[in-house]
Amino acid sequence: AEELLAQELKLDEFASESGAIVVCAFRPSLWDAPTLERAACMHPQETGTRAPRPAFRMFSTGTDRWSVDGVIDSECASAFNAALRAAMGHAVKVRLRFDTLEMIDAAGMHALVDAARHLPDRRIHIEGANDTVRLCWELAGYANDGVPVVMAA
Template sequence: MNEGRPVRAARSLATLDDVESGDHVCQFLEPAENIVEYSRAFVADGVLFGDKLVIVGTDDRPAPEIAGAPARVVLDPARLDGSALLAAVRREAASAGREGFRALRVLRHVTADHRDDGRRETMLQSELDLEEFAADSGAMVLCTYQPADWDPPTLDQVRCVHPHHVGSRPAAPEFRVYTTGEGRWTVSGVIDSEGAPAFGAVLRGLVAHAATLRLICHDLEFFDAAGMRALADAARCLPERVVIIEGANETVRLSWGLSGYAVPEVPVVMVP
């Protein structure tokens, strides 16, 4: 199921018809917009290509009824913690090929009722897990949010860990963190004082689950003092871990040292 996938890169999608293997897509809807109807193209393409559908969310918002719709599995996040939910999705991906499906499509309806008591860290970790899952398995993952249900800091974190978006690219934060395989996470865009809190939260989530975290920063356009401070603070949270910054430009590397962060207490290594 995961052979021949294209190299992952952040991009905006004009419609859900443009979703490809390994994509982790974020879609934001206004309160008046119907999640089920806006998911129709995603489900219809599953019918066309012979994909299996997994719905993450209670079945009070069922998938659109489409003739010949693929077999679907509904997973209720209220009854599964983050790790159990991810394990369940992985099991469906593993079985899809044996059952004769081309691939797995995950349709995640993220509503206010499913935000795990408002714990922002849990929500962010679940998105990081799904990001790795999409990249590793070649599954297509669509996460649908209605911004009115969420506070701005949570939405910032959600945006920046989805490399793919439907419609115009959200204005803030202006950076993306996404996996490109083998323990490598690519960072692209601009990290300034506006995006630094989300960047720090993402790093804390990643550092907590990797002995060595490698961030690929060739596509990082701007990295200001607030972003560097967020990086240093996240690295200091777990000093036994190592964060490797690969591809940061000479200005960033020089500024890091001049800011006093190039010390053993901050386990960050910067390489060209």
Template structure:
């Protein structure tokens, strides 16, 4: 069972993990990730690097992908590499994605969608995916949205809200932690991104500790934005279900189903 956790180094990362590595301004992503790349050979993993790893770096067999030259999405590219890994004799895939400096709002939405795709890919295939960000290069709202869709965190300071949304089985996403006013905007953005890809989104809330009115409003607004979409909220406690009803959201205009 995958569960959110904070890492002290990339040595603790394992198959199926999707890690957000937050770097300081002076950190060099290559130096900080050299052991992670080298361990690919030790564990018989195919190493895929997305970003500015110089092709002249020697000593480690790997595939280097330039984001500006990808044919299609990043997800399609890593899936192609995963499809050939077994035939090439590799155990699995490990991906180091060095994400470039901050982007405009439209690109931020695409980045969130890409991170959700990578989370789904890691969980469903057992690949190990590390996404490295230089924190000072990004605005706080974007970092918050990105952080909360990585179940695993490595860095000097957390910048994401106190919740995580991560893949839990083939048909579901788990919500862990606290969704309150501080994280409501990020939560709404994640739900919108999920609904844009599926008519029904199943959210498992068994480990959701607290869900306040702001979080519920963000959920209701998100599901209203897209027609013919539905959220199934499963495992919420009695307090969550009662609060949902008392807040006036338990009506046909808000297609959210509260399930045991």
């Protein structure tokens, strides 16, 4: 599943940088539901029959830059963590845009920090977070030098 996520992120990054259109097709009978849900989180658009999840999307907006939208809560925190780990696998610094992220709960914040700590020499920079997300981040105690995530004002 981790290799699939890394491949999906690379394809999305290629499409974003080149202007190409990439179509991914998954046969539900060949994949388990959690793997398909995680893969769907990596696509800015999708068509066909699907469950109401995922609650968030993470898609490329340039080299090592990702936009995250929707809601990251306890139900999808593990999928968010897996997506971040895949993105960090080939970049020293990953930039996330939270402009259209509606909400991230404590489980989502923990998943973010856990992914950043997974590879100690890597950093995550967050831009465009709304006031509520930034305040919750600070109140949770993550706004310090010991956390390899930087939340820009």
